[in-house]
Amino acid sequence: MGGYKAGEVASAIAAKAVLDGVREKGAKGASRRPPADGQASSTEAWIIRECIQAANRHIFDTAHAIPQCHGMGTTIVAALFSDGRVTLAHVGDSRIYRFRGEELKQVTNDHSLVQELIDRGFFTPEEAQANTPKNLVTRALGIDEHVEVDVQEMETQPGDIFLLCSDGLNDMVNDEEIRLTLSKYSANLSQAAHELVRLANEGGGKDNVSVVLARPRSGAAGSVGLLAKVMGLFTRGS
Numbered sequence: 001m002g003g004y005k006a007g008e009v010a011s012a013i014a015a016k017a018v019l020d021g022v023r024e025k026g027a028k029g030a031s032r033r034p035p036a037d038g039q040a041s042s043t044e045a046w047i048i049r050e051c052i053q054a055a056n057r058h059i060f061d062t063a064h065a066i067p068q069c070h071g072m073g074t075t076i077v078a079a080l081f082s083d084g085r086v087t088l089a090h091v092g093d094s095r096i097y098r099f100r101g102e103e104l105k106q107v108t109n110d111h112s113l114v115q116e117l118i119d120r121g122f123f124t125p126e127e128a129q130a131n132t133p134k135n136l137v138t139r140a141l142g143i144d145e146h147v148e149v150d151v152q153e154m155e156t157q158p159g160d161i162f163l164l165c166s167d168g169l170n171d172m173v174n175d176e177e178i179r180l181t182l183s184k185y186s187a188n189l190s191q192a193a194h195e196l197v198r199l200a201n202e203g204g205g206k207d208n209v210s211v212v213l214a215r216p217r218s219g220a221a222g223s224v225g226l227l228a229k230v231m232g233l234f235t236r237g238s
Contacts, residue, residue, distance in 0.1 A: 006063075006072035010142050013062060014055040014074050021051030022080065044080050044087040045151050052076060052089055052141070052149045059142030073140040077108065077164045081216050086162065089151045092140045094210075095170055097163040097178065098154075099186070104179035108150070111139035135167065135207075156216040161186060164214070165196075168207035172200040182213075189213040 075092025113136040185192035200209040
C-alpha cells in the first residue's frame with residue numbers, strides 16, 4: 001500500500017491468513033452463523049468476512065510488535081465461488097470487475113478519497129480524477145484494530161469472467177481497454193491476464209500491477225467444504 005512501510009509483509013500475512021482460514025472453516029463444514037448486524041446472508045459470506053477480519057487483526061498486531069512494520073497495511077479483494085453464485089469481499093481500492101457478454105462492470109466500490117468525494121456529490125468522476133490524489137485510501141487492512149469488510153453475493157452465468165486487480169492496472173488501463181482485452185482473449189484467461197499487465201506497463205507502469213481472472217466452473221458443488229470453491233483470492237501490498 002503506497003506510503004506505508006512493509007506493505008509486502010502485510011499483503012503476505014493477509015493472503016496466508018485468509019486462505020488458511022477459508023480452508024479451515026470450509027473443511028469443518030462451518031454452519032451458517034450470521035453476525036449480530038445481520039450482514040452475512042450465507043455461510044460463504046460469514047466465512048470470508050471472518051477470515052479477512054482475522055487477517056486485519058494479525059497485521060495490526062504484527063505492526064505494533066515489530067518496529068520495522070509499524071504502520072504497514074494492505075488492500076484486499078477476494079472471490080469465493082459456489083454453485084451458481086459468487087461471494088465477493090474487498091477492503092481498499094483494489095477492484096473486482098465482472099465481464100458478462102460484452103459488458104464490463106465494476107462491482108466493487110473503491111474505499112478511497114476520490115470515490116468518497118464522488119459519492120458525496122462534491123465532484124463528478126472526471127473532476128475528482130483531475131483534482132484529487134488517486135491513491136489515498138480510506139480503508140485498509142492493518143491500520144486499525146477493527147475493519148469493515150464489504151461483502152456482496154450475486155448469481156453467476158455461464159461465460160462470466162471476474163477480474164480482480166490492483167489499482168496499478170486500472171490507473172494505467174481504462175475500462176474500455178480492459179473490456180476489449182477480455183473480449184479478445186476470453187477463451188484464454190492466462191493470455192488475457194498477461195496482456196492486461198503488458199498494457200499497464202506500456203501505459204506507464206507507475207505502480208505494481210496484479211491481475212487475477214476467474215471463470216466460474218459450471219456444476220461446481222455447493223458445499224463450503226470443497227476447496228475447489230476457492231477460485232480467486234488476491235491481496236496487494238506496496
